[in-house]
Every structure is written in C-alpha cells, then in structure tokens.
Amino acid sequence: MSRKAIIAVIGAGSATTADVASARELGRSIAERGWILVTGGRDAGVMKAANEGAKEVEGSITIGILPNPDIPVCPAVDVPIITDLGEARNNVIVLSADITIACSINDPGTASEVALALKAKKPVILLGAGMSALDFFGTMGKGLIHVAASALEACQMAEQLSKRRF
Amino acid sequence: MSRKAIIAVIGAGSATTADVASARELGRSIAERGWILVTGGRDAGVMKAANEGAKEVEGSITIGILPNPDIPVCPAVDVPIITDLGEARNNVIVLSADITIACSINDPGTASEVALALKAKKPVILLGAGMSALDFFGTMGKGLIHVAASALEACQMAEQLSKRRF
Amino acid sequence: MSRKAIIAVIGAGSATTADVASARELGRSIAERGWILVTGGRDAGVMKAANEGAKEVEGSITIGILPNPDIPVCPAVDVPIITDLGEARNNVIVLSADITIACSINDPGTASEVALALKAKKPVILLGAGMSALDFFGTMGKGLIHVAASALEACQMAEQLSKRRF
Amino acid sequence: MSRKAIIAVIGAGSATTADVASARELGRSIAERGWILVTGGRDAGVMKAANEGAKEVEGSITIGILPNPDIPVCPAVDVPIITDLGEARNNVIVLSADITIACSINDPGTASEVALALKAKKPVILLGAGMSALDFFGTMGKGLIHVAASALEACQMAEQLSKRRF
Numbered sequence: 217m218s219r220k221a222i223i224a225v226i227g228a229g230s231a232t233t234a235d236v237a238s239a240r241e242l243g244r245s246i247a248e249r250g251w252i253l254v255t256g257g258r259d260a261g262v263m264k265a266a267n268e269g270a271k272e273v274e275g276s277i278t279i280g281i282l283p284n285p286d287i288p289v290c291p292a293v294d295v296p297i298i299t300d301l302g303e304a305r306n307n308v309i310v311l312s313a314d315i316t317i318a319c320s321i322n323d324p325g326t327a328s329e330v331a332l333a334l335k336a337k338k339p340v341i342l343l344g345a346g347m348s349a350l351d352f353f354g355t356m357g358k359g360l361i362h363v364a365a366s367a368l369e370a371c372q373m374a375e376q377l378s379k380r381r382f
Numbered sequence: 383m384s385r386k387a388i389i390a391v392i393g394a395g396s397a398t399t400a401d402v403a404s405a406r407e408l409g410r411s412i413a414e415r416g417w418i419l420v421t422g423g424r425d426a427g428v429m430k431a432a433n434e435g436a437k438e439v440e441g442s443i444t445i446g447i448l449p450n451p452d453i454p455v456c457p458a459v460d461v462p463i464i465t466d467l468g469e470a471r472n473n474v475i476v477l478s479a480d481i482t483i484a485c486s487i488n489d490p491g492t493a494s495e496v497a498l499a500l501k502a503k504k505p506v507i508l509l510g511a512g513m514s515a516l517d518f519f520g521t522m523g524k525g526l527i528h529v530a531a532s533a534l535e536a537c538q539m540a541e542q543l544s545k546r547r548f
Numbered sequence: 549m550s551r552k553a554i555i556a557v558i559g560a561g562s563a564t565t566a567d568v569a570s571a572r573e574l575g576r577s578i579a580e581r582g583w584i585l586v587t588g589g590r591d592a593g594v595m596k597a598a599n600e601g602a603k604e605v606e607g608s609i610t611i612g613i614l615p616n617p618d619i620p621v622c623p624a625v626d627v628p629i630i631t632d633l634g635e636a637r638n639n640v641i642v643l644s645a646d647i648t649i650a651c652s653i654n655d656p657g658t659a660s661e662v663a664l665a666l667k668a669k670k671p672v673i674l675l676g677a678g679m680s681a682l683d684f685f686g687t688m689g690k691g692l693i694h695v696a697a698s699a700l701e702a703c704q705m706a707e708q709l710s711k712r713r714f
Numbered sequence: 715m716s717r718k719a720i721i722a723v724i725g726a727g728s729a730t731t732a733d734v735a736s737a738r739e740l741g742r743s744i745a746e747r748g749w750i751l752v753t754g755g756r757d758a759g760v761m762k763a764a765n766e767g768a769k770e771v772e773g774s775i776t777i778g779i780l781p782n783p784d785i786p787v788c789p790a791v792d793v794p795i796i797t798d799l800g801e802a803r804n805n806v807i808v809l810s811a812d813i814t815i816a817c818s819i820n821d822p823g824t825a826s827e828v829a830l831a832l833k834a835k836k837p838v839i840l841l842g843a844g845m846s847a848l849d850f851f852g853t854m855g856k857g858l859i860h861v862a863a864s865a866l867e868a869c870q871m872a873e874q875l876s877k878r879r880f
Contacts, residue, residue, distance in 0.1 A: 222461065252461055277443065279461055284634075285477060285502075295388065295418055295445055297463055298477040300634035302616075303833050304802035308474075311451060311464040324832035324854060331826035335801050336451075348853060351846040356822060450800075468782075468798035469667050470636035490666035490688060497660035501635050514683040521680060522656060554793065584793055609775065611793055617809060617834075627720065627750055627777055629795055630809040640806075643783060643796040668783075 221378045222279075224254040224313030226330075227262025228323040236265040238343055239319045241367035243269025247276035249371065251378075254313050256305070257282040257297070259290040262319045267292035281309045307332045315374050317364075320344040321353070334360055339377050341370045387544045388445075390420040390479035392496075393428025394489040402431040404509055405485045407533035409435025413442035415541065420479050422471070423448040423463070425456040428485045433458035447475045473498045481540050483530075486510040487519070500526055505543050507536045552609075553710045556586040556645030558662075559594025560655040568597040570675055571651045573699035575601025579608035581703065583710075586645050588637070589614040589629070591622040594651045599624035613641045639664045647706045649696075652676040653685070666692055671709050673702045719876045720777075722752040722811030724828075725760025726821040734763040736841055737817045739865035741767025745774035747869065749876075752811050754803070755780040755795070757788040760817045765790035779807045805830045813872045815862075818842040819851070832858055837875050839868045 223246050227235055243266035246253050253270045255263040257280020270276045271292040280293035283305045289296045299305040303325060310316050310333035318340060321327055327349075333340045334357040341362045342350065353361050362377070364370035389412045393401055409432035412419050419436045421429040423446020436442045437458040446459035449471045455462045465471040469491060476482050476499035484506060487493055493515075499506045500523040507528045508516065519527050528543070530536035555578045559567055575598035578585050585602045587595040589612020602608045603624040612625035615637045621628045631637040635657060642648050642665035650672060653659055659681075665672045666689040673694045674682065685693050694709070696702035721744045725733055741764035744751050751768045753761040755778020768774045769790040778791035781803045787794045797803040801823060808814050808831035816838060819825055825847075831838045832855040839860045840848065852859050860875070862868035 219457075219460070219462075277461070279445075279463070281463070294385070295443070295461070296385075296478065297445070297447070297474065299465075299474050300477055300636065301467075301474075301802065302632035302805065303830055304632065304799065304805040306830075307800065307802040308463065308465050308467075311466055312462065322854065324829045327850075327854065328826045328829035328833060331822045331829055332801055332804075334822035335826060348846060348849040352825075352850040355846060356820065356825065466800035466802065467636065468639065469664055470633065470639040470798065472664075473634065473636040488688065490663045493684075493688065494660045494663035494667060497656045497663055498635055498638075500656035501660060514680060514687060517680040518659075518684040522654065522659065551789075551792070551794075609793070611777075611795070613795070623717075626717070627775070627793070628717075628810065629777070629779070629806065631797075631806050632809055633799075633806075640795065640797050640799075643798055644794065 221251045221314050222254055222312060223251050223374055224309050224316040225262065225266040225319060226256065226309065226316060226326050227319035228326060229258055229260040229263065231261035231320065235262055235320045235344060238367045239265035240269035242266055242317060242319065242370060244272050245367060245371040246270060247273035249375065252277045252279060254279045254281060254309060256280065256309060257289055257293050259288040264290045281305050281312070303328065310338055311336055313338070315339050315341065315377050317341045317343060317370050317374065318345065321349045322346065341373050343367065343370045387417045387480050388420055388478060389417045389540055390475050390482040391428065391432040391485060392422065392475065392482060392492050393485035394492060395424055395426040395429065397427035397486065401428055401486045401510060404533045405431035406435035408432055408483055408485065408536060410438050411533060411537040412436060413439035415537065418443045418445060420445045420447060420475060422446065422475060423455055423459050425454040430456045447471050447478070469494065476504055477502055479504070481505050481507065481543050483507045483509060483536050483540065484511065487515040488512065507539050509533065509536045553583045553646050554586055554644060555583050555706055556641050556648040557594065557598040557651060558588065558641065558648060558658050559651035560658060561590055561592040561595065563593035563652065567594055567652045567676060570699045571597035572601035574598055574649055574651065574702060576604050577699060577703040578602060579605035581707065584609045584611060586611045586613060586641060588612065588641060589621055589625050591620040596622045613637050635660065642670055643668055645670070647671050647673065647709050649673045649675060649702050649706065650677065653681040654678065673705050675699065675702045719749045719812050720752055720810060721749050721872055722807050722814040723760065723764040723817060724754065724807065724814060724824050725817035726824060727756055727758040727761065729759035729818065733760055733818045733842060736865045737763035738767035740764055740815060740817065740868060742770050743865060743869040744768060745771035747873065750775045750777060752777045752779060752807060754778065754807060755787055755791050757786040762788045779803050801826065808836055809834055811836070813837050813839065813875050815839045815841060815868050815872065816843065819847040820844065839871050841865065841868045
C-alpha cells in the first residue's frame, strides 16, 4: 500500500483573477490525479479557489492547515487542521507536502512558505512568479525551484517530480 | 454540505494489550460512523492500533499529526501532517478534533493533550483512566470530561456529543 | 563562563490570594539567587506576581513567553518573547527552564505545562498542589516531581536540583 | 518604566568573513545602546558573531531563540529559549523583536525571517543584501524595508526607527 502524493498549493488570500483561475485549475488537476490537496485553508483567494477546484472531482481529499481557531475555514476543505500557530503554520504546510506549487509570490506569506520549503530541501514549482521572485529564489533554491508557465505544466512537472520521489 | 466530524484518539506510544485492543476498536467504530480519525500518527501503541482499526473500513480517512519529520509514520495513516513542533503538536491534535477520546492516561504526553483540550473548552472522553486521572481531570474539566467503560460506549457518547455540536 | 539557571514559575492567570503571595515570594527568591525568571508573561495572577517579585531585586532578569502578540504583557517582564503559538507556548516555557515551579495546579494550562515538563524529563516542583494533582502527577513523574510546602522550601529544592544539574 | 528595545540580528549559520565582521559590530553596537539582542542562538555564523559582539559590552543581555533542544547553543547567549519548533522558531524571533536587522539574505532561513517580519508589519533593515533580494523584498515590503550600507548605519537607522515606535 503506498500513500497518495500530497501537493500544497500556496498563494495570497487576496489574489488576482488570473491567480484564482490558475489555483482552481491546479486544485482540480491535483484531485484528478488522485493526489491530496493541502492549502492554508482560509476562505479566500488562492486557497479557496484551489479547494473548490479539487472538490469538483469526486473522491477528492482537501486538507486545510489553518493559522488560528477563529479564522473562517473554506467550506471546500474536508479536513481543517487548526494549528493556532499563526504564520508559523506555513512551515507545517510545506513540510507536509511532497511538492509545493506557488500561485504567484507577491505577498510575504507566500514568500515565507517558499523560503521554508527550500530550507527543508523540498521541491517548489513557481507559477506566475515575477522576475524578481524568479531571480531571488532561482539562485537560492538551485535544483529545488522549477518554473511553470501554466497550471497544466505545473501539474505535469509535479507528476515528473513525484515519480522521482516515490 | 456539512463537514464530517473529526475525532481524535490519543494514548501512549507504548501501550498495554488492553489499550491497543480498545484503540483498534475505536478506530474501526469511528470509521464505520463516517467520521475522520486524527491521531499523533506514530507507528506505535494506541496511534498505530487506532489507525489500523480505521483502515479496516473502506473509504475511511486517517490523519496523523506527527511531531517531527524523521519519526516513523504509521502506514495506516492516509495523510501525515508533519508539524516539526515536537510535543507542541499535541495542541494541534486536540484543536483540530471536535471530540478527543483518550485511551488510558498514564503517560505525560496524553495528560498534556487532555489538559490542552480542556484549556480549549473541547469535550474529552476518558476510556480506561485510573482513579487519580478521573479525580484530577474530572474536577478540573467539569462539563467537558466524560467517562466511558468501553470503546463502544465511548463512540456512543461521541455520537451524542457530536449531535449537540453540529 | 557559566550560564545562570533559568527557573520557570507557572500557575493560573486567575489565582487565589495565597498563590499570588507565593508567586511573588518565588519571583523575589529566584532573583535574589541570581537566577533568571521565566513565566507565561501575562499581566495576571501567578505570572504577574512572580515577575513583580523578581523586579524588587536589582539586576534581576525576567523573561515572559507570551501566547499571542495582542495579549497584555506584564510591565515587570524585561523581555517579552512573542510566540504566537497560543497554548503551545507552554512547551516553550518548560523546555527553556532548567526547573519548573508550579504555584498550584488547578487549571488546565498549568496542568499541561507540568505534563509537558515531565514528557521532556525536566524536574518540576509542586507548591500548593491539591491531593488529586499530587496523586496523578506524583505517580506519573516519579523522580521528577518534588513537593514543597512553601515558596522558601521550593527555592531551596531548586538550589539542590540545580547543583546536581550544573 | 519603559522596556528596552529588542533588536534581532539574523543571518546564515555559515556566513562570509564580511558578514561575521558586520554581525559582531552589530551585536556590540546594539549592546552599547542598551538594547537587548535577539538571535537564532546557534553557535555558528552571524548568530555567534552578533552574540559575541554584544557580550564585549558590560551589562548586555543576549537572548537566543533555538530551533531544537539538542542544537549547540552559542556560549555568548545569556538566555537560551528552547522552542522545539524547528524553522518555525523564525517567526518567534521576528515577532519578539521591535526591529530586525538582516546580515545578508542569501539563505532560505534568513529569507523566511524577512518575509515573516514583513507579514507581521515589522520593520526590517537589510545589510549586505544582493540586488535580487533588494528587488524582491524592496517591492514587497514598501515602507518596512530599509537598506543600510554598514553596521553603523544599520544601528543609526534602528535608533531612528525605535524613536518613532516608543
């Protein structure tokens, strides 16, 4: 019996329309592959969209790693994990995921997650990252940072990476 | 759409034969009721038995909240959440569960979990607790502490409690 | 160069007059011995009293390990450590202290701290503990639990214990 | 009675000679101003140098926020806080500091700390940061990110910033 791959989708709570669309597609594609989706669990932005995308697929499993007990949980999260760790819960997200996919990195929360994933030597796929993010994390995370041009490509990369790892 | 109840089963990594048998029965009964099982995720004692019991039921979901990245995960855990919090992960277990069932409390880890659950005003069902534990936590946790004589009774109590809560 | 002993004083935020008096005396005695005081840092009950007692002594150092950024910090705390861990900060308190002194254990927060200290194999001195607490933790923490009848005796015990450890 | 400012110095455990020299000067300058130094507490790189610099000043106070109980603590740390949080302790460092000074940001641990400080709306002074770091965090942390050309300038900036805050 082998465990299903666990894929984190991270990104801002206040996200652009494009990021929300990508996140929804990521969530659905992850679920279609039979993988488990992990997010920060909040009912906003990238987190909400990814979970809703995953729940379009029957039998999907969505895990939300919440910062605090009193924050609204996305209804599309099957299992809310209430950490009460504030932003330190970001470390729990990336440590629990086999692969982390970042849907844009233009907010400090997502930046901290990418940095913590690299610190833990975990692979990260960047989608929609700006030049300065690619520059900064590309150099720092040599061998761990992968850049995708679309949600589809991000999932194909995750597929390749997870073959290597399992 | 309503979320499934999340029930934690807690207890020692080195448990007696009786506790292991109870934990297995608890895990199975929790899964049979369509609830999600949360444990400390280790491949030992009460945690291992509860997860194995749950996985006897098709479609069950088992979540393990692990203290560290390098600790052996019970193979019957579907989703390992790697907290890297050491024993502080005990707080994540009880905060994430709607109801916590303790399979004996004769070790400090389980005692800390019961105390943290009470601090968070969460209901706890004690199974196989000794006199001094019943005395100590019974007084401290008035209205939150429930005492069961068997795994079956613990699950029936959880059923009653979860009706009140959802 | 050897480091000063670090002594935690723990107890309820809403404490009895007797506990507050003991905590104040403990704080002062710890500071008089040149030790560093660690508490949960809140501006209430045992925490407040212990810190105020310590600050009666010139050159004393008081560290407060706070649960959240928005909780009022006791003004007698020299160094507030803001954990944003909620009750999981209890583990940080007992891990950071060489010895923990509990000023009564009749609330779940203090009970969780004593349990977490035992789990980490750290010595705990109980002051003003009721029969059921002595019974429960006495059995569980054999060799680690010490019982004092007064603040003075607790400090003398801490002195003996710290000689053994340093 | 007002509390002393708490200044964090962050940077890699394996640092360049230049960073180590800057960190030592930062530690000494912070202590000379009567401020409390907070670091990650390890006996290596920027952390070690900053603490040693501070302890050249009589009456200085150095706090180390350690990731785990078994990691070597820098002997120049007066008060080791043992978090057992792994890299999540980075959040405790930046939340506890009034101002954070980063001595280069070329490793993921430091990058996560800068990101977490920005997330918490805390001011960060960058010293010796490369172009891509300045670019990335400069845009993200508008109004919170300050750039210093030397340890002296960093301390002068911290002085200005702490006047605004207290």
